[in-house]
Amino acid sequence: MTQVLIVGSVGIDTIETPFGRAENVLGGSLVYAAASASLLAPVRVVGVAGDDLAPSETEFLAKRGVDLAGLEIVPGGRTFRWSGRYHYDLNSRDTLATHLNVLADFDPKVPLPFRTTPFVFLANVDPALQASVLRQVERPRFTVLDTMNFWIEGRRADLERVLTHVDAFIVNDAEARQLTGQANLVKAARAVQKLGPETVVIKKGEHGALLFHRDQVFSAPAYPLEEVYDPTGAGDAFAGGFIGHLARVNRAEPEDLRRAVIVGSALASFAVEEFGVGRLARVATKDLEARIRAFADLSRFA
Amino acid sequence: MTQVLIVGSVGIDTIETPFGRAENVLGGSLVYAAASASLLAPVRVVGVAGDDLAPSETEFLAKRGVDLAGLEIVPGGRTFRWSGRYHYDLNSRDTLATHLNVLADFDPKVPLPFRTTPFVFLANVDPALQASVLRQVERPRFTVLDTMNFWIEGRRADLERVLTHVDAFIVNDAEARQLTGQANLVKAARAVQKLGPETVVIKKGEHGALLFHRDQVFSAPAYPLEEVYDPTGAGDAFAGGFIGHLARVNRAEPEDLRRAVIVGSALASFAVEEFGVGRLARVATKDLEARIRAFADLSRFA
Numbered sequence: 333m334t335q336v337l338i339v340g341s342v343g344i345d346t347i348e349t350p351f352g353r354a355e356n357v358l359g360g361s362l363v364y365a366a367a368s369a370s371l372l373a374p375v376r377v378v379g380v381a382g383d384d385l386a387p388s389e390t391e392f393l394a395k396r397g398v399d400l401a402g403l404e405i406v407p408g409g410r411t412f413r414w415s416g417r418y419h420y421d422l423n424s425r426d427t428l429a430t431h432l433n434v435l436a437d438f439d440p441k442v443p444l445p446f447r448t449t450p451f452v453f454l455a456n457v458d459p460a461l462q463a464s465v466l467r468q469v470e471r472p473r474f475t476v477l478d479t480m481n482f483w484i485e486g487r488r489a490d491l492e493r494v495l496t497h498v499d500a501f502i503v504n505d506a507e508a509r510q511l512t513g514q515a516n517l518v519k520a521a522r523a524v525q526k527l528g529p530e531t532v533v534i535k536k537g538e539h540g541a542l543l544f545h546r547d548q549v550f551s552a553p554a555y556p557l558e559e560v561y562d563p564t565g566a567g568d569a570f571a572g573g574f575i576g577h578l579a580r581v582n583r584a585e586p587e588d589l590r591r592a593v594i595v596g597s598a599l600a601s602f603a604v605e606e607f608g609v610g611r612l613a614r615v616a617t618k619d620l621e622a623r624i625r626a627f628a629d630l631s632r633f634a
Numbered sequence: 635m636t637q638v639l640i641v642g643s644v645g646i647d648t649i650e651t652p653f654g655r656a657e658n659v660l661g662g663s664l665v666y667a668a669a670s671a672s673l674l675a676p677v678r679v680v681g682v683a684g685d686d687l688a689p690s691e692t693e694f695l696a697k698r699g700v701d702l703a704g705l706e707i708v709p710g711g712r713t714f715r716w717s718g719r720y721h722y723d724l725n726s727r728d729t730l731a732t733h734l735n736v737l738a739d740f741d742p743k744v745p746l747p748f749r750t751t752p753f754v755f756l757a758n759v760d761p762a763l764q765a766s767v768l769r770q771v772e773r774p775r776f777t778v779l780d781t782m783n784f785w786i787e788g789r790r791a792d793l794e795r796v797l798t799h800v801d802a803f804i805v806n807d808a809e810a811r812q813l814t815g816q817a818n819l820v821k822a823a824r825a826v827q828k829l830g831p832e833t834v835v836i837k838k839g840e841h842g843a844l845l846f847h848r849d850q851v852f853s854a855p856a857y858p859l860e861e862v863y864d865p866t867g868a869g870d871a872f873a874g875g876f877i878g879h880l881a882r883v884n885r886a887e888p889e890d891l892r893r894a895v896i897v898g899s900a901l902a903s904f905a906v907e908e909f910g911v912g913r914l915a916r917v918a919t920k921d922l923e924a925r926i927r928a929f930a931d932l933s934r935f936a
Contacts, residue, residue: 630853
């Protein structure tokens with residue numbers, strides 16, 4: 333078992349789904365990913381928040397052993413805020429407001445003891461920040477990048493640059509199509525591989541995920557939930573589980589990558605069971621193991 | 635190994651996809667399903683065509699051992715015609731024209747020797763015709779029903795009536811939602827089970843298929859094709875493979891149903907590789923076996 337470094341956003345979210353509304357709840361890619369990865373391996377984070385974020389909000393991460401030394405608190409600053417509304421089928425959403433606040437001027441500084449972390453997850457933030465963190469880490473063993481439509485539209489050059497330096501890219505189906513102009517997901521994945529990463533994971537929400545590693549393909553199911561309350565953070569929880577598993581086994585062989593997709597899928601399935609990060613904060617290792625067994629049962633055939 | 639009886643449509647299709655156009659090619663749910671099932675078990679069909687359908691068109695089915703004694707040819711009649719256009723991502727299509735022709739007055743007569751067939755597939759036609767065929771079969775061992783949005787809209791009462799008499803219902807995701815009013819597919823499947831069938835298969839196109847059997851769920855991947863030329867008939871090929879496998883093993887235990895979904899998925903993946911029924915007509919048993927092995931590799935993890 334070795335360590336994971338995560339850079340990403342810390343946010344205060346307001347979320348509307350067909351099942352309700354949650355106002356000013358802790359969110360952000362760093363938070364969901366760290367909540368997820370910390371079940372599997374020691375996690376270190378690099379991020380920023382304003383002093384409007386109550387220190388009690390991130391206590392559950394510290395209790396899980398997350399090293400928050402790289403979480404910069406800007407005195408008098410306001411934390412990044414996002415609000416969104418999901419459509420009735422939960423597969424799409426409208427962003428109602430985004431206030432970058434302290435994220436706008438964030439210049440990530442990776443604490444010295446974090447700079448030799450072997451497994452690095454560049455969660456969804458401005459690709460220029462992702463690149464800056466990557467430059468500060470010395471020869472990581474395995475690096476994973478996430479992004480979103482906003483950066484594909486507005487920061488394509490920066491994104492393509494950082495893509496050339498990572499081992500794996502995690503993206504959802506719509507974003508893979510947007511990035512590559514390919515409607516067919518196999519072609520889209522192959523096009524992303526040509527941009528740099530040898531490993532591409534395409535998340536398909538309720539339809540599971542596809543892993544492309546060199547010329548191999550692995551298809552992971554989604555856990556068949558009757559109730560999905562809030563998809564926010566599911567992708568970050570997935571990625572946190574993915575890199576967390578690799579750090580736990582301290583290896584990224586083809587078999588490990590497959591298993592990592594299942595672990596990520598299992599954690600994503602917990603993430604959506606409640607509003608915000610609440611369910612992920614309470615998941616125990618034995619819950620995770622039981623759900624991984626359920627994934628095995630879900631996809632086995634003679 | 636035992637026999638399969640299939641009732642469905644025989645059609646002449648005109649198909650447009652982003653990759654081209656095929657004019658007046660053999661199609662229909664019976665044709666695709668029989669082409670698929672006949673790789674696995676002896677098949678008997680009940681359907682209707684006009685004498686504008688050249689006898690040479692169905693020769694490949696006869697060569698595969700399909701018993702065409704139940705295919706009624708109406709002298710001077712015109713065969714059912716359908717034309718459709720697929721959208722760029724191939725996940726949706728517009729029907730441009732439907733001419734029922736001889737299907738409009740079809741009164742299916744199941745030949746006497748067919749009436750004890752153990753495995754019965756009621757492929758997509760008017761649910762009243764499906765019910766009529768079902769009444770003529772004596773105590774089938776396992777019955778499978780397919781349908782489409784057109785009948786859910788226009789013949790819901792007939793459809794719900796025949797649903798109470800079948801063991802398994804095969805439907806695509808949009809149709810499952812349409813039939814039950816449930817956006818969540820797990821809830822939709824449970825709602826369909828309440829209408830009668832113990833087994834429900836929800837096809838999700840490029841996202842694979844879900845099998846619900848009693849309280850169990852199985853998730854089958856789709857074969858990751860880089861080129862999908864024509865999705866027409868993929869669902870019928872799937873269903874033909876599903877029932878064909880059950881007939882081949884002469885059993886419908888939970889493990890058989892899982893394997894049947896994989897066999898159906900494999901045959902559907904061949905169906906879309908060319909326009910019309912051409913690829914299915916040429917698939918050999920060894921091709922099918924190789925693709926089933928590819929499905930196993932696609933979904934395995936340690």
